[in-house]
Amino acid sequence: MATTSALPDLPTGDEPDGTERPEALTVIEPGVQTTVQDYPGRRGLQAKGFFPAGPVDHLAFRVANLLVGNAPGAAGLEIPMGRFKARLGFAGVIALTGADGAKPTLNGEPLPLWEAVRVAPGDVLACGIAKGPGFRLYLAVSGGIDVPEVLGSRATYTMGGLGGLDGRALARGDRLHVAPEGVGRTRRLRLPQSLRPGYVNDWEIEVMRGPHADPDFLTPDDWRDFCSLSWKVDLNSNRVGTRLNSHRFTWARKNGGAGGGHPSNQLDGSYPLGGINTNGDVPVILGPDGPTSGGFTTIATVVHAALWKVGQLRPGRDTIRFREVDFDEATALSKHIQYLLDPTHLEEL
Known part of the structure; x- marks a missing residue:
């Protein structure tokens, strides 16, 4: 197994059998x-x-x-x-x-x-x-x-x-x-x-609804707001989550029932990668180092083919508009990503 060193004055390192590693x-x-x-x-x-x-x-x-x-x-x-x-x-x-x-x-x-x-x-x-x-x-x-x-x-x-x-x-x-x-x-x-891929400052990111969306958690107007507003990426964003500006949703229920007092609360459940978690009035896109579970609603999920865009959002500057897609369009977007990754499309220099 290879090893690494944080100390600059140590040797570059060999395998236990004496083989030098580049x-x-x-x-x-x-x-x-x-x-x-x-x-x-x-x-x-x-x-x-x-x-x-x-x-x-x-x-x-x-x-x-x-x-x-x-x-x-x-x-x-x-x-x-x-x-x-x-x-x-x-x-x-x-x-x-x-x-x-x-x-x-x-x-x-x-x-x-x-x-x-x-x-x-x-x-x-x-x-x-x-x-x-x-x-x-x-x-x-x-x-x-x-x-x-x-x-x-x-x-x-x-x-x-x-x-x-x-x-x-x-x-x-x-x-x-x-x-x-x-x-x-x-x-x-x-x-x-x-x-x-095209990088911008104002992004459109594709999502699928839920698992906690309307009509049980959000109102139809809430969902329309979610997909029409321009969301600002907060400075407090990292690999754990991309925090967005707060927004007061109406919510389809008065509270979280057994999950808690706020309508964004729920009994603890698992979170999906790319899930848009709502902690009170603050949506957070869960990143690859995010929490696996918790007691907040996830009103939408970024489709896999659009997750790369989350990695290029600049905290404190960029904005997002979310666009709802269905399963068929999410699948088509994934096929497009695979097309970009086809090695036969590369140019040799």
Whole structure:
């Protein structure tokens, strides 16, 4: 099992059998909450108290892995808001995808997004604050980040303090290693401009109604408000949940009955990933590190094909309008995502 070190003066690390492992990168500037993630994270463990973790924007993350020739589940880095710098320690390729405006560089020269770039030991990758549109960047290295699997995934689960590197965000001096099969890759691929996701400041996000919507919990007017209002993304948003501005719903009932005094209360039940949880008058979109259950209503759920948009919402600035879709349209949106992830659509450089 691979190990990592948070101490910059330690050796780069060998396997117990003496085999040297190539170093992927050494963190110089860690950014705000850069974490190791993989996709789809820890599925199937919600009953045991674990949301899946994994990237908030699964589309940009998966494209980055595709560009460097990794398997879909390979681990990479999620970099919120940019401001990240690292020294690379291997020969291979890397790809950076996601938010605009971070002005990434490799050895001081501009580094293009959405394409694989060759790197060599000693190269320095840097990016500034991602001014947007968009909020998160994703870094994939050929072979993938080599950290131990915990409960079947390498993803960092910040709420539980497990996975990734010691269950935490990266810190200055951390050393991460690359899986040996990625060393020496030279093939350069690019996602065509026409297939790149569009980032904006005012988003439309597709949802399905419920499980706690009208007529039992919300009134029809409440649901119309939910789908017609422009919702502001609150500064207090993170991987656990994207908090929106408060709104006083009318509600179809006077209280939560046995669940509590407020109509948004219910007896504790499980929450879906992407569920829009209503804590009193405050809607919160539950992220990959969110709580698995609780006593608040979930009035709508972001469809899987639109979850990537939640990962690019900039706290304190962006707005959302929700659009209701049915099962057939949600399925069609998922097929579109799979089209974008078809490797035959990539351009070779």
